[in-house]
Amino acid sequence: xxxxFQFVLTLMNGLTYGALLFAIASGFTLVFGxxxxxxxxxxxxxxxxxxxxxxxxxxxxxxVTAWLPALGGVGWVAGVCGAGLAGALIALVLQRLIRGVxxxxxxxxxxxxxxxxxxxxxxxxxxxxxxxLEPPEAVxxxxxxxxxxxxxxxVFVIAFALFIGVALYLLLFRSQLGRIIRAGVDNREMVAATxxxxxxxxxxxxxxxxxxxxxxGAIGGSYLAFQPGTDFEILTIALFxxxxxxxxxxxxxxxxxxxxxxxxxxxxxxxxxxxxxxxSGTVILVLAFRTQGLFGRSVERG
Amino acid sequence: xxxLLSIDDLHVYYASAHVLQGVSFEHDGGVLCLLGRNGxxxxxxxxxxxxxxxxxDGEVRVRGDAVTNHAPHRVAARGVGxxxxxxxxxxxxxxxxxxxxxxxxxxxxxxxxxxxxxxxxLEERRTVHAGHLSGGxxxxxxxxxxxxxxxxxxxxxxxxxxxxxxxxxxxxxKLRTLAASGMAILxxxxxxxxxxxxxxxxxxxxxxxxxxxxxxxELEADSAxxxxxxxVTMND
Numbered sequence: 223x224x225x226x227f228q229f230v231l232t233l234m235n236g237l238t239y240g241a242l243l244f245a246i247a248s249g250f251t252l253v254f255g256x257x258x259x260x261x262x263x264x265x266x267x268x269x270x271x272x273x274x275x276x277x278x279x280x281x282x283x284x285x286v287t288a289w290l291p292a293l294g295g296v297g298w299v300a301g302v303c304g305a306g307l308a309g310a311l312i313a314l315v316l317q318r319l320i321r322g323v324x325x326x327x328x329x330x331x332x333x334x335x336x337x338x339x340x341x342x343x344x345x346x347x348x349x350x351x352x353x354x355l356e357p358p359e360a361v362x363x364x365x366x367x368x369x370x371x372x373x374x375x376x377v378f379v380i381a382f383a384l385f386i387g388v389a390l391y392l393l394l395f396r397s398q399l400g401r402i403i404r405a406g407v408d409n410r411e412m413v414a415a416t417x418x419x420x421x422x423x424x425x426x427x428x429x430x431x432x433x434x435x436x437x438x439g440a441i442g443g444s445y446l447a448f449q450p451g452t453d454f455e456i457l458t459i460a461l462f463x464x465x466x467x468x469x470x471x472x473x474x475x476x477x478x479x480x481x482x483x484x485x486x487x488x489x490x491x492x493x494x495x496x497x498x499x500x501x502s503g504t505v506i507l508v509l510a511f512r513t514q515g516l517f518g519r520s521v522e523r524g
Numbered sequence: 525x526x527x528l529l530s531i532d533d534l535h536v537y538y539a540s541a542h543v544l545q546g547v548s549f550e551h552d553g554g555v556l557c558l559l560g561r562n563g564x565x566x567x568x569x570x571x572x573x574x575x576x577x578x579x580x581d582g583e584v585r586v587r588g589d590a591v592t593n594h595a596p597h598r599v600a601a602r603g604v605g606x607x608x609x610x611x612x613x614x615x616x617x618x619x620x621x622x623x624x625x626x627x628x629x630x631x632x633x634x635x636x637x638x639x640x641x642x643x644x645x646l647e648e649r650r651t652v653h654a655g656h657l658s659g660g661x662x663x664x665x666x667x668x669x670x671x672x673x674x675x676x677x678x679x680x681x682x683x684x685x686x687x688x689x690x691x692x693x694x695x696x697x698k699l700r701t702l703a704a705s706g707m708a709i710l711x712x713x714x715x716x717x718x719x720x721x722x723x724x725x726x727x728x729x730x731x732x733x734x735x736x737x738x739x740x741x742e743l744e745a746d747s748a749x750x751x752x753x754x755x756v757t758m759n760d
Contacts, residue, residue, distance in 0.1 A: 414596035417630065421595075
């Protein structure tokens with residue numbers, strides 16, 4: 223039954239892509255919700271995470287396998303950690319730069335400038351060929367889903383996204399920092415007036431978002447090839463996710479990510495000429511009938 | 525010993541509008557009420573003290589230390605609590621979360637149990653999202669939130685705004701309780717009933733300048749003065 227086979231495969235591909243998109247979009251939406259700044263360097267941080275992850279992973283793998291071949295997978299884990307660190311560092315730089323700039327439009331333009339700079343630096347360092355990281359054997363074994371063999375790594379990506387989702391939920395809704403972040407999303411001026419250093423809060427959220435995006439770059443780059451241009455593809459798709467789900471909402475980015483993942487996957491499999499139109503069309507429909515997105519609130523001052 | 529709050533020749537502009545035109549006063553305990561019509565610069569004064577709008581000239585001092593144009597969190601850390609106009613509670617947080625997010629950040633007598641003791645109604649509603657509270661409850665919450673920063677001075681910007689008289693009365697009682705406990709309050713009001721009921725002294729603001737500093741009795745007794753300074757009378 224090739225059609226059943228294709229359907230399950232397409233569904234799974236949509237879900238795994240959606241899972242990755244959620245990990246990418248959650249950092250994006252968190253930063254926007256708090257700072258009202260669309261971080262247009264988000265895709266560049268993803269790409270940088272993938273490249274740094276690639277280099278660290280290869281270097282550490284070579285080094286480790288020379289001593290203990292059985293532990294080769296450690297290199298990949300190191301690559302993912304390195305990617306997170308790179309993302310957090312870029313976010314640190316970005317926050318320092320943005321602090322001196324007044325107004326949301328100039329701030330957004332600054333992030334665009336940074337995106338172009340990072341993209342060019344990556345091209346200079348890593349060249350223009352498509353690359354992928356090699357995930358360890360342990361998470362790459364094929365698994366059977368509804369009787370169909372499926373790459374284990376993609377199932378791992380779903381597990382990763384679920385972990386990120388639960389961790390972010392606990393952070394936002396069960397921790398002191400989370401209460402302050404949510405209060406800041408509602409009214410950051412008031413949060414400052416109760417004694418909270420809003421710049422430090424922004425820095426924490428920015429670095430968290432950057433780390434999450436860098437890690438997503440290494441995780442995603444382990445099955446989706448990345449190259450110059452991937453940065454703006456990822457940025458566009460992340461924008462689609464948060465426009466559909468609603469900017470600033472964690473639940474919104476989860477639902478938006480699954481919707482975009484499924485539309486993309488089914489579009490490519492069944493209506494390949496229309497796949498990009500289906501995505502953009504959905505975004506236009508959402509904007510026409512529910513401007514703030516499915517789970518977003520209309521943006522107020524502050 | 526320097527005054528708790530001293531404002532010296534404060535000037536604030538919005539674009540080309542000269543909103544505060546050399547405001548000077550001192551506040552050293554008790555309840556000082558800033559009265560004035562809409563658009564006279566009362567809220568701008570509160571916001572410039574908190575560091576929420578830039579001051580062009582002049583100085584704001586808390587216990588003698590200049591805090592002019594300091595970041596809001598640094599002004600708050602000096603012991604200035606802020607209850608903004610329109611209350612500005614966080615709609616997506618519960619009542620409890622409003623207080624909990626500030627618990628333990630400052631030393632002092634105002635802890636969550638103590639704040640709930642002053643506002644039993646908030647304790648009954650502790651798990652409710654603040655967006656679902658009534659206007660009066662939201663106002664209580666805004667005051668409770670400011671108390672959690674353990675201030676020595678509270679700036680309250682029109683707490684009676686938009687509240688029915690039957691809700692303003694218990695609010696007046698709460699402010700009196702706070703004042704009696706020794707809390708210094710700078711109250712911004714348009715509501716003469718509220719102002720004269722709780723204030724020790726009144727500051728009258730007209731077009732970005734302070735016109736008078738008088739005891740409440742003087743204004744209560746003189747409806748011509750009420751009309752002249754505020755454009756309203758007690759009977760309005």
